[in-house]
Amino acid sequence: MNKINRVAIVGGTHGNEFTGAYLIKKFEQIPALIQRPSFETLTLLGNPLAFAAGKRYIDKDLNRCFFIENLLDCTLSSYEDIRAKAIYQILGQTSNSQVDLIIDLHSTTANMGLSIILGSHHPLLLQLAAYLSSINPEVKVCYTQPEKGSNFLRSLCELGLVIEVGPVAQGVLNAEWFQKTEELIYSVLNYLQRYNQGSIPQTNNTLTYYQYVGAIDYPRNEHGEIQAMIHPQLQFQDYEPLNPGEPIFLTLDGKAIAYEGTSTVYPVFINEAAYYEKGIAMCLTEKQLYSLQNL
Structure with missing residues (x-):
């Protein structure tokens, strides 16, 4: 498999999910925390207007705006449609700064603990998920649907995953889940660094996951x-x-x-x-x- 050259961490795709948004703020203030020798890590606040307003979205759910036909449709003019097109230009395959892996940070009011949500069976994602669940028993792995035709932000990249944590109330910054999410991000980045070095950590031969x-x-x-x-x-x-x-x-x-x-x-x-x-x-x-x- 190809080397990972560029990783994007996105937070605040939903503006009232403060865990990811404030982690982006932290990483922007201390970028050394997420940089690794073998690849570049970018940060992006997904929905800045909704975050400023403390709302999930302004006009519509940004995380349902990434169907490729919608990204190419110039007649769609809601704030989130316009923002999705901008994110596509920053992270998507047509961009000069195209990323190899996207980590989209979310929180939920449900008791999802530390969840990794995948949309493909790409070998690297499966091995990463197995590693994360092996080093932290709190980590659960969900598999939703194939990313072909997906409208989720993570689908902008073949290697896209969601970190979903909770329960966290909407519009609340919870220190416990902030810290747990931060540590999980570092575990992902450290794994990718070892992957680039050809020294992937050994994990169990089987991955337990929950199929939607x-x-x-x-x-x-x-x-x-x-x-x-x-x-x-x-x-x-x-x-x-x-x-x-x-x-x-x-x-x-x-x-x-x-x-x-x-x-x-x-x-x-x-x-x-x-x-x-x-x-x-x-x-x-x-x-x-x-x-x-x-x-």
Whole structure:
């Protein structure tokens, strides 16, 4: 595989996720923290107007603005569409400063702990994820969907990953998660330095990850109003097994609603505040083992 020459760390893609935004501020003040001998590390505040306003976005979710056809569409004129085009020019494949790997920093109100979210099975990403989970038992690895046609910022680069931490309230700077995210970033950069030197750390032969299989919305009435909340037994149980027949919602008048699936799943992003508007009460994953022996 090719050497890593340039890495980008992006924070504040969502303006009210302060962990990543303030880490970018710190790295801009002390750039030596993220520089390594064999590659350059760039920093980028993803959505500066939303960050200044303490809002997730100004007009629309920036992290849903990176379909290539939208990036090339000059008629799209929302603030986030314009910002996405600017980021594409900075980080994308047409840029003189094209990056080899993107780390997009996010925080969540759900109990996701330290999550690494991947969108491809690129060998380097899988080996990196296996290494991070081996040195830190708090690290969980999620795999969403193939990056072909993705509208996420991380899809601007073949080697794109998200660090998602929480629970952290929106618009709040939490010291614990700030420090844990910072240490995880250093672990990523140190791994890439060793990768460039040809001395990749040994890890387990298998990677445990959680494969996205779908999402569930809250029960709603004909007006779209929520009629039930996350059941207390499920709240904060991200990455824990959910079996058919177990309660997932509690109606406003106190009746439990059971999970009607036919197999055990592992919910993530349970009761994520930002997903209410997207019609998502939780995402469902299946627990998988991936062999690294043939990489």
